[in-house]
Each structure stands twice: as C-alpha cells, then as structure tokens.
Amino acid sequence: MSNYQAPVGEYQFLASHLLAKEFQACASEEGSAQMLGTVLENLGRFVSERLLPLTDIADRQGCRVTAEGVKTPPGYRAAYEDFVADGWGALHTAVEDGGQGLGWPFGFACDELLSSGSMAFALYVSIRLGVYSVIKSIGCDYLRQTYLEKIGSGEWNASMCLTEPQSGTDLSLIRTTARVNEDGTYQLSGNKIFISGGDHDLTDNIVHLVLARIQGAAAGLSGLGLFIVPKFKAAADGRWSQANGVTCPRIEEKLGIHASATAELLFAGAQGWLVGQPGEGLPGMFAMMKLARIGTAFQAIGVAERAVQQATAYALERVQGRDLCGGRKGALPIAEHPNIRREIVRMRMLTASARMLAFTTTLVYEHSQNREDREASQRARLLLPVLMSTAKAICSEIGVDVTSAAMQTHGGHGYIRDTGIEVLLRDVQILPIYEGTNDVQSLDLVVRRLDDGRQQSVDGTLQWLRGQIAELPAVGEHRAHVPAVEALLGQIADVVQQLQNELKTTPFAALQCAREFLWLVGHGVIATLWLRVLAALDQPGLPIDPAAKRAEAQFYFAYQLPDAGLRVARLKASGAIQAALQSYPLHSR
Known part of the structure; x- marks a missing residue:
C-alpha cells in the first residue's frame, strides 16, 4: 500500500488562486487560505498515522451487534477519541458552541482527507454536523443549550x-x-x-x-x-x-x-x-440533506485521490512489457506505456475536476447563508440547487470511475486484497446511491430547476458561467478554448428550451434523458473552471506544479470535453430513444 499525501497544494491553489475571489468573500480572518493548508497538512498526518493502519481490520471485521449495542472494529473508538481530543470535531462549529468557527469550506475539505483514510470513519464524523446545523438554525433554546456543544465537539454523535x-x-x-x-x-x-x-x-x-x-x-x-x-x-x-x-x-x-x-x-x-x-419537518430535513449531498461529493473525491495515488505509485514501480514506441530494450515501468499513462492523467484530471466542482459548490453554499449581503445570498440560492445536484451526481460517478480505473492499472493485483484497491472500489459504490440517488438528482434538475414558477436556476447558472468567462484576462493560453466553452453554454441553453417543450408535450422523452442533461450542465461548469485554471497558471507563487496542472487542463479540453457532444446528441435524439424504450417488450424475457 503506497503512502498517502494530503492534497494540500491543490486546496491552496483553489483557495488562493483559482477561486480566490469567492473564497475571500466568505472567509473569516482566521479562515485564510494559509490556515486551510495548515489544517489539511496536520489532518493528513492523522489520516496516515491513525486511519490507514486500521483499513484492513475495519473492512474484514466490520461492525457487529452485541447485547450492549453495536461494536465498531478494533481501534476505531481510540481513533475517534483522539480525533475529538485534538479538536478536529469542533473545527467548523460556532465559537459560542465551543468550536473554532472555520466554516464549511474547511469542513468539506477535511471530509475529503478523512474519506481517503476511511469512508466509514468519515461518515461517523460528518453526519453529526448536519444534525448540529439543524438544531442551530431552527432548534429552541433548550435544544441548543443541551446538544450543540456536545454534538459540535464530537463528544456525542x-x-x-x-x-x-x-x-x-x-x-x-x-x-x-x-x-x-x-x-x-x-x-x-x-x-x-x-x-x-x-x-x-x-x-x-x-x-x-x-x-x-x-x-x-x-x-x-x-x-x-x-x-x-x-x-x-x-x-x-x-x-x-x-x-x-x-x-x-x-x-x-x-x-x-x-x-x-x-x-x-x-x-x-x-x-x-x-x-x-x-x-x-421536511424543510428541516432537506436543509440537512443539502450538507449531506455536498459531503457525498467530497467522500468520492477522497476515495478517488487515494486510488489514483496508489495507482500512480504502482505504475511507476511495476516493470512489465516492451517499449512499443521508442524501441528501447528490456521491460519498462508500466507508467511509460501510452495507455497506462493516459489513464493516470485521466484519473488525475477527473479527480481535479470533481474537486473544483465540489469546492465551488461549497463556496456557493457558504454565500447562500450570508445574512449581511442579501443580494449575494439570493444569487447563491439560485445557483445552489443546480450545483448541489450536479456535484453530488458527477463527483460520485467520477469516484467510481477513477477507482475502477485504478484497479485496472493494478491488473490482477488490484483484484486481490493485498493492494487495498478492491476495498476502495467496494466502498465507493454506495456514493451514487445514498443521499438521493443520482437519478433523483437528475430528475430534480429537469422537473424543478428549468422553471419552478419563480426562478429558472439553470438559466441563472448559465448567466453566472458566462460572467466568469467575461472576467477572464484578454490574452492567455485559455483563450484558445473559450469559443468551445461558449458554444457548449449555447448548446445547453438550446437543450433547456427543448426540455421545457418536451415536458409539456412528451414528458417521457425529457425524463428518460435527465442524466444526460445533468452531465451536460456539469460539463459547462467544469469547462469554465478549467478556463480559469489556465488563466490562473500565469500567477506567481503557485502551490502546485504548473506543468502538471496545465497538462490536466489540456487533456480535459482534448479528451473529456468531447463527451459533452455525446450528451447533446443523446438529448437531441430523445424522441427516437423514447420510441425504442417504449416499444421494448419488458415482460417477454
């Protein structure tokens, strides 16, 4: 099993360069980008030293029901007690409740790291914070006084x-x-x-x-x-x-x-x-589920990050196969084979895409809670339903995709327990399912977010993306890709009109392709963020390797963005797809 390195530089790049304007607008004096890096660096050590050594026994033994209640695997209680004693449980709960008040961007970034160490452990940590948030927002004085500090610190779950x-x-x-x-x-x-x-x-x-x-x-x-x-x-x-x-x-x-x-x-x-x-009851529960759905995205990113780190380390060490390109004699590390190299870069690009999408969603959520700037809060609330559904669905599917690709990179060694990849692949499969399945997220986007009678969230999202493109520098490497992204946003707008018409005339056609539409909107957000990445790489003092990030961006535009065209083609063929689906005799086999 390879060593885990917390993606500290990636988050510092997001907070201090790529999304600096959005991060600074919601960050407190204590919650700076530098502080974010310090927190993640220290938590990364906890993950490496306390969680990863428990991986095998936790998966093999699991939890069990006893007469005294459910028992967690050996080492879990001690690790959790250390987590709370070190103050991690109260990182982003309110100061008046004994917390440090660092905000949700910190909390969700920590969720990624904990999920890299153990998705199961991360669940115990994160779910209580949704309950804390509900009591904080609508609970009476008795509930606040009784529960907030104990739940917020992690003393109670x-x-x-x-x-x-x-x-x-x-x-x-x-x-x-x-x-x-x-x-x-x-x-x-x-x-x-x-x-x-x-x-x-x-x-x-x-x-x-x-x-x-x-x-x-x-x-x-x-x-x-x-x-x-x-x-x-x-x-x-x-x-x-x-x-x-x-x-x-x-x-x-x-x-x-x-x-x-x-x-x-x-x-x-x-x-x-x-x-x-x-x-x-329902509004209160949905308020909690917003946080849970965003958290699901970061859980997926955590698993993907761990998987791609292990796959990269393995590919650099595993010597197998001849050089079919350069003619060198002898076997090569498999990382030098074109197909393996492509998969490593693809895994890196997908993980980075998911992290940008999820962190953007977190910042929008934070802005939606702003009680001082009502206009900013209203804009964020318009965007949040689209970004939340998109981030939950796309990031969870990227987590499955990347982890499966990591297993393929390991070959037969990935299919056995020794490397730990098969554990990650089993764990990550739940993420497209819970907190509202990805199909539910897609249907919400089509049925409720095109036009709910008061506002058109998808149209608002397209306007927001066009505004980001308009703010980009007039020159730079990103300019070569701007026309393709602008064309994509235009295609999404056309599809919105198509779906609105189909919902009135042939709703089956619109609803059966809802997932294609969700991914299309996701491409619009992610492609715009990659434009911003290329523009940000001209800044000094970057905490990441600019050559690696530039290659990821180039690969996205050359390899991944064409997937949006496939989504458009399927959406345009919705009538023909409907005819095929409805004519299929389900009960004949």
Missing part, C-alpha cells in the same frame, strides 16, 4: 433517521408516529432503516434526528415533524444514562463501508423533542 422499509424517496409514506405528551415532548414509535451511524460504541450517546408523522396533524407532507431523540436521556441523577426506547436489532450486511454501522432502528415510545414548528 448523531444520526439522520429518514428512510423506512416502505418509504424511500416518497416521504408521504412515512409511518413513524409522534404523539404529544402532557409536558410538550412527544412519544415516537416506528421503524427506520439504512441509518448511517445509527448505533455504535464511539460515543456515550447518539442524538437521532427523526422525521415522523404527528398524530392529529394534516395528512401528507405537511403533517411531518422533525424530532430530536437521544439514545440515552437524562436520569434522575443528571447523568445521560437512562435508555430512551431506541434499539438496534440489526445492521446491514453491505458490499462496502463495513466499519460504518448502517442500522435498523426501532423507536418504542421514545421521548422526542420537536425541532422547529409542526409541519417544518
């Missing part, structure tokens, strides 16, 4: 309880009920499944954020409420030791992330506290 056996995407089918008590609290009863970190031994308490139907409330989504339900509640002596009617009868046997306890939870008269007002 948290989970999001949404899915039920009969209710996945369709939340109107939720059956978990909440009956009000005389003291204003609620009794929750029901069954939740697929709960990441639903039960474990890393912390002494777990605070569940539960979506449930309030008895007596209106039918449908408006009758849902959001509740805080701790695993243990305060006993008469003040200690949080009294069981609260939350049990875990089983955990899922999964393809990957074995060290993450994906739990089934039973709530049997568990005491819960309403977060916000009755009927605000």
Whole structure:
C-alpha cells in the first residue's frame, strides 16, 4: 500500500488562486487560505498515522451487534477519541458552541482527507454536523443549550433517521408516529432503516434526528415533524444514562463501508423533542440533506485521490512489457506505456475536476447563508440547487470511475486484497446511491430547476458561467478554448428550451434523458473552471506544479470535453430513444 499525501497544494491553489475571489468573500480572518493548508497538512498526518493502519481490520471485521449495542472494529473508538481530543470535531462549529468557527469550506475539505483514510470513519464524523446545523438554525433554546456543544465537539454523535422499509424517496409514506405528551415532548414509535451511524460504541450517546408523522396533524407532507431523540436521556441523577426506547436489532450486511454501522432502528415510545414548528419537518430535513449531498461529493473525491495515488505509485514501480514506441530494450515501468499513462492523467484530471466542482459548490453554499449581503445570498440560492445536484451526481460517478480505473492499472493485483484497491472500489459504490440517488438528482434538475414558477436556476447558472468567462484576462493560453466553452453554454441553453417543450408535450422523452442533461450542465461548469485554471497558471507563487496542472487542463479540453457532444446528441435524439424504450417488450424475457 503506497503512502498517502494530503492534497494540500491543490486546496491552496483553489483557495488562493483559482477561486480566490469567492473564497475571500466568505472567509473569516482566521479562515485564510494559509490556515486551510495548515489544517489539511496536520489532518493528513492523522489520516496516515491513525486511519490507514486500521483499513484492513475495519473492512474484514466490520461492525457487529452485541447485547450492549453495536461494536465498531478494533481501534476505531481510540481513533475517534483522539480525533475529538485534538479538536478536529469542533473545527467548523460556532465559537459560542465551543468550536473554532472555520466554516464549511474547511469542513468539506477535511471530509475529503478523512474519506481517503476511511469512508466509514468519515461518515461517523460528518453526519453529526448536519444534525448540529439543524438544531442551530431552527432548534429552541433548550435544544441548543443541551446538544450543540456536545454534538459540535464530537463528544456525542448523531444520526439522520429518514428512510423506512416502505418509504424511500416518497416521504408521504412515512409511518413513524409522534404523539404529544402532557409536558410538550412527544412519544415516537416506528421503524427506520439504512441509518448511517445509527448505533455504535464511539460515543456515550447518539442524538437521532427523526422525521415522523404527528398524530392529529394534516395528512401528507405537511403533517411531518422533525424530532430530536437521544439514545440515552437524562436520569434522575443528571447523568445521560437512562435508555430512551431506541434499539438496534440489526445492521446491514453491505458490499462496502463495513466499519460504518448502517442500522435498523426501532423507536418504542421514545421521548422526542420537536425541532422547529409542526409541519417544518421536511424543510428541516432537506436543509440537512443539502450538507449531506455536498459531503457525498467530497467522500468520492477522497476515495478517488487515494486510488489514483496508489495507482500512480504502482505504475511507476511495476516493470512489465516492451517499449512499443521508442524501441528501447528490456521491460519498462508500466507508467511509460501510452495507455497506462493516459489513464493516470485521466484519473488525475477527473479527480481535479470533481474537486473544483465540489469546492465551488461549497463556496456557493457558504454565500447562500450570508445574512449581511442579501443580494449575494439570493444569487447563491439560485445557483445552489443546480450545483448541489450536479456535484453530488458527477463527483460520485467520477469516484467510481477513477477507482475502477485504478484497479485496472493494478491488473490482477488490484483484484486481490493485498493492494487495498478492491476495498476502495467496494466502498465507493454506495456514493451514487445514498443521499438521493443520482437519478433523483437528475430528475430534480429537469422537473424543478428549468422553471419552478419563480426562478429558472439553470438559466441563472448559465448567466453566472458566462460572467466568469467575461472576467477572464484578454490574452492567455485559455483563450484558445473559450469559443468551445461558449458554444457548449449555447448548446445547453438550446437543450433547456427543448426540455421545457418536451415536458409539456412528451414528458417521457425529457425524463428518460435527465442524466444526460445533468452531465451536460456539469460539463459547462467544469469547462469554465478549467478556463480559469489556465488563466490562473500565469500567477506567481503557485502551490502546485504548473506543468502538471496545465497538462490536466489540456487533456480535459482534448479528451473529456468531447463527451459533452455525446450528451447533446443523446438529448437531441430523445424522441427516437423514447420510441425504442417504449416499444421494448419488458415482460417477454
């Protein structure tokens, strides 16, 4: 297994050069680009020294249900306790809650590094922060005083309880009920499944954020409420030791992330506290899911970064095959073969593309929370739904693609346990599925973001991208690629009109090609960012190798951008594709 190097320079390039304007607009005095580099450098050491040595045993042993609750693999609790003791848990929670207040760009960058070390460990760390955010934004004083500091520091962990056996995407089918008590609290009863970190031994308490139907409330989504339900509640002596009617009868046997306890939870008269007002459950849960979806993108980047580092190291060391180009005698390191070299550069380019897209989305999210500059906040809120869906879907698929390519680079050695690549490939497969499948993200873009009756988020995104291109320097290497990107943005605008018409006349045609449209929009964002990369490489004092980054940009425009043309062709042929799909006899085989 190769050594891991945290991509500190990549993030410093994003924060201080490529996206410096956007980063500085939302950074605090403490949260500088230099500080970001320092944080990631130190966290990189934690990943290398504490997480990577646990990889094999965590995957082999996984979690297990015992009479005392779910047990995580050996070494996990100690690593988590060190993580919290060193202050990493409170890195970007509010200062008034005992945190350091460094903001979400720091937090999501840390998610990447932790996911390179262990996606399962990163899940335990990240999910609680969404619960923290919900309590911080709409929780009452009691909930804030009781939970924020403990969850924010990592002393207590948290989970999001949404899915039920009969209710996945369709939340109107939720059956978990909440009956009000005389003291204003609620009794929750029901069954939740697929709960990441639903039960474990890393912390002494777990605070569940539960979506449930309030008895007596209106039918449908408006009758849902959001509740805080701790695993243990305060006993008469003040200690949080009294069981609260939350049990875990089983955990899922999964393809990957074995060290993450994906739990089934039973709530049997568990005491819960309403977060916000009755009927605000869904907006509160969606606010948390925004963070989870952005976090998914960074998890994928973390796995991809680790995979490409291992594949590159292996390709430089593995000697195999003759020189078919230069005629040199003897075997060569496989990195010198054209097809392997192409795959290494492709993996690097895709990982860098995903990181730029995800970090841009993070900065837009941060701007959307700006209460002082209302105009900037409104612009960001227009862009965020498009960027969030695009980043979640594209980055997760890039994670799978890059990790699969890393396995191919290793050949047969990648298919066996020794290199660790097969563990990464099993782990990364979940990312296109959870926090809203990529198909759901695509449908959201077509059904809700072309025109939701109030605003046209995709049109706003195209205008934003054109504005970035207009701000580029008048001369430079990037200028050669500007016409192609401008033409792409024009094609996206044409497709928007096509889809709007099809939604009115032949909705099947529009909906079956939603993923093609999501990728097309993603190409528009990524291509614009690569233009900015080429322009930024003329700046002095770069924290990266400019030759490597220039080669990645050139490769993107020559090799990857033509994929956008394929997406356009499929979208233009949506009627013919619809005819083929609807004429296919599904039940004949």
